[in-house]
Amino acid sequence: MRLATHSARKTFCALSSEPRLSAFGEGLKRPPSQKELASILQVTTRHLRRWERAEAAADSPCSRPFTHSDLWRLYQRRGRKGGWSREIATRLGLASIFERFDEIRYG
Numbered sequence: 001m002r003l004a005t006h007s008a009r010k011t012f013c014a015l016s017s018e019p020r021l022s023a024f025g026e027g028l029k030r031p032p033s034q035k036e037l038a039s040i041l042q043v044t045t046r047h048l049r050r051w052e053r054a055e056a057a058a059d060s061p062c063s064r065p066f067t068h069s070d071l072w073r074l075y076q077r078r079g080r081k082g083g084w085s086r087e088i089a090t091r092l093g094l095a096s097i098f099e100r101f102d103e104i105r106y107g
Contacts, residue, residue, distance in 0.1 A: 031065030032092050039091045040080045040098070051077055068097065075101045 004008040037043045051074060052062045075098065078084065089095040 003095070032094060034064075036088065036092055037066065037071075040085050040092070040094060041074060042083070042085055043078065048074070071097060072101060076105070 024086045033050055034045055041048070055062055055073065056104050060073075062073070066074075071072065071094075075084070086095055086098075089098050
């Protein structure tokens with residue numbers, strides 16, 4: 001039996017049409033990186049790593065790629081402090097998600 005080569009597996013994953021991150025029914029092709037998510041939430045990547053370690057210690061680890069529940073928890077921890085960057089979120093396709101979070105949180 002011959003195993004698939006690493007490049008063949010990569011090609012198959014790249015051709016898959018299944019979205020990697022879905023939030024409220026909308027699929028994104030590529031989840032935000034830690035640096036991109038930190039830019040959206042207007043925090044440093046150090047803060048983001050600290051939040052992830054705190055959630056892992058509380059037995060609620062963030063997964064990568066980020067799920068919508070991970071984004072919600074990070075959004076909640078950010079709170080009203082400075083809001084979030086709409087320009088970066090729009091570029092990454094996350095603006096609608098964060099707007100829904102605003103509706104849920106603030107009415």
